[in-house]
Amino acid sequence: MANEKVVLEIDPSNITTVSDETNKKKNFVYKDPYWSNKEAKHMIVTLEYPDGRKSTASIQDKDGTNPDYKAVLEEFGEEVLDENTAEGVKRRDDQIKKRLERKETEAVRAKQEMLFGAKLQAFEIDAVKDSDNIKLKRLIRKAKSPMEVQAYTTILLMETMDEQKES
Amino acid sequence: MNKRNPEEFPENGFIIVASLKERFYKAAIECAESVKLFWPEAHITVFVDHEEWIKPSDWNHADYIVHWEVPKHIRAKLWALGNTPYKGITCYLDADIVCQHEDVEKVFDQLPDDLDLLFTKIRPYNAKVTKLSNTEEMTAHCGWFLYRNNPHTIKLMEDWYGEYIAQNLHNNHGYVNDIGDYPDDVRKWDTFTMWKLLEYGDTKVKWKDDLHVRWNFVNGYKDSELEDEEIVFWHYTIPEHEIHLKRK
Numbered sequence: 001m002a003n004e005k006v007v008l009e010i011d012p013s014n015i016t017t018v019s020d021e022t023n024k025k026k027n028f029v030y031k032d033p034y035w036s037n038k039e040a041k042h043m044i045v046t047l048e049y050p051d052g053r054k055s056t057a058s059i060q061d062k063d064g065t066n067p068d069y070k071a072v073l074e075e076f077g078e079e080v081l082d083e084n085t086a087e088g089v090k091r092r093d094d095q096i097k098k099r100l101e102r103k104e105t106e107a108v109r110a111k112q113e114m115l116f117g118a119k120l121q122a123f124e125i126d127a128v129k130d131s132d133n134i135k136l137k138r139l140i141r142k143a144k145s146p147m148e149v150q151a152y153t154t155i156l157l158m159e160t161m162d163e164q165k166e167s
Numbered sequence: 168m169n170k171r172n173p174e175e176f177p178e179n180g181f182i183i184v185a186s187l188k189e190r191f192y193k194a195a196i197e198c199a200e201s202v203k204l205f206w207p208e209a210h211i212t213v214f215v216d217h218e219e220w221i222k223p224s225d226w227n228h229a230d231y232i233v234h235w236e237v238p239k240h241i242r243a244k245l246w247a248l249g250n251t252p253y254k255g256i257t258c259y260l261d262a263d264i265v266c267q268h269e270d271v272e273k274v275f276d277q278l279p280d281d282l283d284l285l286f287t288k289i290r291p292y293n294a295k296v297t298k299l300s301n302t303e304e305m306t307a308h309c310g311w312f313l314y315r316n317n318p319h320t321i322k323l324m325e326d327w328y329g330e331y332i333a334q335n336l337h338n339n340h341g342y343v344n345d346i347g348d349y350p351d352d353v354r355k356w357d358t359f360t361m362w363k364l365l366e367y368g369d370t371k372v373k374w375k376d377d378l379h380v381r382w383n384f385v386n387g388y389k390d391s392e393l394e395d396e397e398i399v400f401w402h403y404t405i406p407e408h409e410i411h412l413k414r415k
Contacts, residue, residue: 101292105389108389112386113386116401119265123197134204141205141265
């Protein structure tokens with residue numbers, strides 16, 4: 001049954017041919033087009049649909065026949081695309097700059113917190129907290145690196161031990 | 168010997184305020200201790216809303232510790248400002264500040280004779296909110312400042328507390344008082360209240376916010392901001408998880 005041959009009979013007088021593709025009316029509008037690569041005739045455009053959906057389309061016109069490319073250029077003009085491209089590049093540069101600044105601030109903050117943490121730990125040592133060695137305590141507070149904190153704390157502790165030995 | 172009678176207080180001094188969480192009080196005492204380390208003659212008043220947190224040893228670092236009538240309020244600071252015991256210049260310090268330079272002795276010289284109130288500037292790259300609109304920006308850092316004890320400046324401080332309370336008053340339907348087009352998020356910032364009073368209030372207070380950043384160097388600021396000067400006051404942030412810890 002599965003291997004049974006099916007004969008197709010076609011009546012040549014009863015064939016309907018597909019006519020030229022009818023122009024469908026587009027159900028979106030183009031928004032904010034800009035050049036991805038102007039020399040290569042490559043643009044990026046947002047398509048906005050009546051229900052509010054948006055999508056991004058990449059349109060390239062390699063052989064001069066792309067109807068979307070033509071439509072966008074006719075609607076907006078080359079100058080608008082140039083302006084949008086310049087604005088977009090500036091926005092992107094600003095975002096990159098902001099991101100880098102944020103990263104830099106975070107790194108600075110982490111480094112400063114580490115230094116402050118080292119000072120806190122030093123002043124939590126009873127021998128440091130209760131010490132009358134104002135000079136060294138000031139140096140610990142003023143230290144600019146955890147290593148400096150550690151060094152001055154060690155000196156203070158050694159001096160305290162020496163004093164204890166003497167007394 | 169600490170001078171504990173306000174009548175005998177020097178003209179100028181520091182105030183530090185701690186309320187609601189004991190960790191803030193611990194920080195306030197550490198702050199006082201750091202100021203005294205570099206300037207033993209400095210006069211410091213600490214305001215605290217819980218008497219039971221005060222240890223006898225705290226009097227070694229603070230000259231005067233006030234708990235009487237201090238409101239149990241997140242912004243007890245604003246109440247304390249109007250109640251400064253100093254008749255000349257007061258330097259307000261957030262509790263999470265430490266002093267780390269001898270130049271602290273020169274702090275009261277920083278307030279020019281023709282000014283009543285002096286702040287450092289907020290660095291927008293290191294702040295949660297500064298811009299309120301395209302044309303309005305909060306620039307004065309309200310965690311450290313110098314102010315003069317004269318009637319209009321004290322009135323501004325009292326208004327600051329009153330306005331802050333009004334700005335956060337709410338009932339079952341939401342906030343009671345309108346703050347215009349500004350986002351509700353800014354209600355919790357006392358900086359916003361001060362900005363409103365200075366920008367739109369009818370205060371006669373002469374103020375600026377251009378004091379060098381070395382006097383209030385906040386964690387996260389770039390070192391280049393210092394322009395080769397040394398930090399006098401370092402402003403850190405108490406980690407959120409620590410705020411709920413009791414004092415050891």
